[in-house]
Amino acid sequence: MSPVLDGIRVVELGSGALSPQPGQTLGDLGAEVVKVEHGARGDALRPVDRQAVDNDLMAPAFAAANRNKRSICVDLATPGGEDVVRRLVERADVLLHDHGAPCIERLALGHADLAGGHPRLIHASISSAGSIGSTAAPSGHELLAQATSGLTHTGCGRGGHLPRSLPGTPVIYAASALLVQGILGALLERGRSGRGQEVTVSLFDTALAMQGSEVASLSMYGRSPGWDDLGYRATFTTRDGTVTVVGVVDADALGPLCRELGVDDLTERAEFSTPYLQARNGEAATALLAPAVAELTNLQALEVFETAGLACAPRLGLRTLLDGSSVGAGPLLVDVDVAGQPAAQLPRHPVRMSRSRAQTGRGVPALGQDTENVLAELGFVPGEIRALAGVGAIRPDADREIRSAANYV
Incomplete structure (x- = not known):
């Protein structure tokens, strides 16, 4: 053809x-x-x-x-x-x-x-x-x-x-x-x-x-779209890499994640009690969870996040990607x-x-x-x-x- x-x-x-x-x-x-x-x-x-x-x-x-x-x-x-x-x-x-x-x-x-x-x-x-x-x-x-x-x-x-x-x-x-x-x-x-x-x-x-989306939000309502409020997002360092996590909009991300990590439930604290607050205070939550995630390998962390219902993926450098060691490039x-x-x-x-x-x-x-x-x-x-x-x-x-x-x- x-x-x-x-x-x-x-x-x-x-x-x-x-x-x-x-x-x-x-x-x-x-x-x-x-x-x-x-x-x-x-x-x-x-x-x-x-x-x-x-x-x-x-x-x-x-x-x-x-x-x-x-x-x-x-x-x-x-x-x-x-x-x-x-x-x-x-x-x-x-x-x-x-x-x-x-x-x-x-x-x-x-x-x-x-x-x-x-x-x-x-x-x-x-x-x-x-x-x-x-x-x-x-x-x-x-x-x-x-x-x-x-x-x-x-x-x-x-x-x-x-x-x-x-x-x-x-x-x-x-x-x-x-x-x-x-x-x-x-x-x-x-x-x-x-x-x-x-x-x-x-x-x-x-x-x-x-x-x-930003232009529409400003012209219609005079404000930014509020991407930071749409769900918990974080990047964690593991024993052998880095993983990015994205929570579902308007869904509890920290409760299931804390259970899978075996740490205290952050949702019992007022600043993380709702999905909206988890998104707003995501950096603080990530800092509290980081030590537990740092003990895991990338593969272990990905399994934990997936079991908790969170979308996740390893963060790959371009050299790693092109070497084909992690994905079929x-x-x-x-x-x-x-x-x-x-x-x-x-x-x-x-x-x-x-x-x-x-x-x-x-x-x-x-x-x-x-x-x-x-x-x-x-x-x-x-x-x-x-x-x-x-x-x-x-x-x-x-x-x-x-x-x-x-x-x-």
Whole structure:
């Protein structure tokens, strides 16, 4: 069975952390993705890991978001480079970019510029700003998107905890998934109307949407949702690990747990006498129960919590997870070819379909490795390709030229 996006052509025109993930997802689903990288330096994610670059290796951040793509190296500041990109877009189904409006307008690659001559094109973009414009996070930065959207304050709870950022890039990942959702919807609608359209998503709007319950509670009742009051929750340290416990909403958690641990029943104390008070005073209860749990192994603690009717799970570090010593991590990973070095095990596409499979046929490309082949497919003859390379409009040998770490500075 062919991948679901077999035959769909995507041009990814990005320079940072925003467009690679949706481009990779479209590639995983079978689209042919051509990644246009700037001729002077390549994608901004390529050099982000100094230790890897200094050892002539690919940055993990780039490898994690750029499989199933072809890479061409083009200098968009040259007329020849602009012509190459326009000819790419002319045959594309989707133009995906994370450039700001001034850059796209200068290149005449905006939706209004292209819709007349290419009415079937899906013009998709991902940015930092959204509904609130200039007050949103600049430069497409994950941490700033979290800060400006209120996400760092959400979940701070009681006790005067300072606002804190979520680790990783959850907003970028969520925004990327939403953009792909919009692109797929636009492709479906194009099948009926024969016309493309513009699809946009921003980090700010995404981060706000991730707080739907919080926004609803504030707008409806002027208060936070009160997550801390919905049930007893705790994290315990055991003899050989850590376990997280979640109690059922509006149910007695501490009574059964105390019985299974063989300790005094905390529910006889006023501050733990109801499920609501157990949730409100959960930190105090956990401190009292911690010595008993600390004498157990992880497996023993999990058995105690389950017998007490509490949902529970071990807290695993990523290294432990990937080592496969505690859970079957194998199905979650896939071997991906990485240009110029051994294959890497990376997270596979998380969507499972019964008849269509995500593809992993193309690995992570070296900078500009497909430049000559892609230009030949566009109709450029060898003499034209050599001429473009001669004036710096394209750089077919960019990867070899840029291997020196000094070139990244």
